[in-house]
């Protein structure tokens with residue numbers, strides 16, 4: 001099987017693959033953000049990279065190195081900026097990074113790009129970067145196509161319902177909780193501290209935000225709903241649903 005990680009092949013191999021196969025190139029975008037006492041700070045980049053790599057294998061694509069930093073954590077979906085370790089970008093920095101990578105990939109001749117977002121707060125800034133890149137490249141690369149996904153959106157009701165007997169708390173509260181913990185147990189089990197699994201939440205927040213950010217209402221563990229019940233098997237199920245859904249979407253959208 002050929003290597004999918006772009007940073008592990010030479011420019012000569014890369015150039016040949018781009019010319020010969022016109023591969024889809026995936027760009028995982030994550031964050032350096034607390035995910036509770038049981039998960040490492042890099043979860044969002046690790047999971048988006050794992051999804052990108054597995055999907056790339058299925059569609060014969062390549063994966064650019066992930067962006068390991070993301071937009072500022074918000075209390076109601078990531079616990080907020082009050083935790084040590086959470087290390088975040090201003091929006092302009094994130095927009096610039098993503099736009100720069102898309103411009104460079106397009107210069108190499110890549111015309112089909114998938115941005116796999118693994119951090120809730122990144123969404124609109126990644127979108128802005130794509131919008132600006134597509135506008136900037138409309139004459140030089142009019143056939144450039146970019147697909148953006150928050151990978152968890154490929155995990156539908158049929159997969160989620162059996163995993164959450166008490167009801168799915170929603171993706172915003174699924175921070176360091178059952179889904180991310182199960183996925184990590186599937187992808188990087190050596191990085192999960194099972195003896196530290198928190199049983200907090202679901203967090204009860206007001207329906208608004210106040211700045212400067214405060215820790216009010218955020219469970220002290222940093223997770224926003226319970227991680228109890230997380231299992232590698234559940235992670236495998238979610239992971240396969242996500243990668244299958246994304247591979248189907250890539251084939252469907254980029255064949256037009």
Ligand SMILES: [Zn+2]
Nearest residue numbers: 043044176180
């Ligand atoms: Zn996360």
